[in-house]
Amino acid sequence: MLKEYTPPLVWDEKTQGMNSPTSGCRYDKELPQGEHPFQLYSLATPNGQKVTIMFEELLELGIKDAEYDAFLINIGKGEQFSSGFVKINPNSKIPALVDRSNPSEIINIFESGNILLYLAEKFKKFIPIDLAKRTIMMNWLFWLQGSAPYIGGGFGHFYVYAPQKIEYAIDRFTLETKRQLDLLDKHLSENEFIAGDSYTIADIAIWPWFGNLVLGNIYNAVNFLNTDHYKNLKRWALMLQDRPAIKRGTIVNRLIGNEWEVLPERHSGEDIDTVLLKKP
Known part of the structure; x- marks a missing residue:
């Protein structure tokens, strides 16, 4: 039987695992950067899968400008609290995206729904005009x-x-x-x-x-x-x-699963092909 809890007048601050009552970075570390227009920092949670599926759908249409590098952010290790990640997303939640397609105007985008909307509007795909x-x-x-x-x-x-x-x-x-x-x-x-x-x-x-x-x-x-x-x-x-794009997108930045489901980083379509070829 659970012990009944009576909330105090003022909550006594505590933490639960990685959860803390304060925001901001906890340590200094810059994020890696690849060669493609988009740099994604994420993990294959449902929120992370939204974005990798979107990229793979755009690439499936032959839109080469949607090429992306996907770097793993291991939230179990607190990598979302690095100074580099917090600079992109002050809320310290995956996914976070950097659009470097225009070097004179680098854009940071966070919140998975907003990233989907940004990419849909940028490429005018998967969003109605009417x-x-x-x-x-x-x-x-x-x-x-x-x-x-x-x-x-x-x-x-x-x-x-x-x-x-x-x-x-x-x-x-x-x-x-x-x-x-x-x-x-x-x-x-x-x-x-x-x-x-x-x-x-x-x-x-x-x-x-x-x-x-x-x-x-x-x-x-x-x-x-x-x-x-x-x-x-x-x-x-x-x-x-x-x-095909959902099959491809769901394995990007995945840490756990069978060998044909795990792909911590993605830097080209061949990375995904190599993993999927292992599927029996």
Whole structure:
């Protein structure tokens, strides 16, 4: 039985693992830099996968200006708190991107949804031109940015990572997770893709969280959540999983998995090809 906790009048500052109540860099270290126009510093979490999938989708279209170097940021070792990373993203969260395509105007971009929007607007791909369709897409892009923390920091944390299994916390976040799954399932019963009849950055943003979740790629909770119940969502998740860019993008900056799933750094398409060729 858990000991009941009574919050004090003023919270006594403490830390939990890498989490601290203060922001900013914790040590000095510059980030590596490759030769391509874009420099990505990330890890293959769902938020990190959004960006690598986007780059691979652009490259799949033959857009050579979307070439990128992807460097690993190991958040388990606190590499997101280096002076070099904090300079790009003061919030110390992956992913972070540097656009060096114009040497006279180097641009730092952080927040995964913002990176997707930046790349979509820069290359005019995977984003509708029509205002009404664009607004529908943006509805779902912003929905994901607000909803994903319930999946990752809420359900995933208490179901998988918390040192104690707290029934109240798991139930609370499971309720919201299943509500979100039901929402997507109903929406996809009437739409082929998230924003209608075309693939957009809304799909690219949502798949790494909800696609991975219903396919059992994160949290191993398909039985607990009864994800087979969400047939329309699963149809969409499987359809997108077969896209070459998603297969390629999900292994970039990955540390854990089979040998055909692990690629800490990416500096060319051949890096990904070499890994995928190992798949039996």
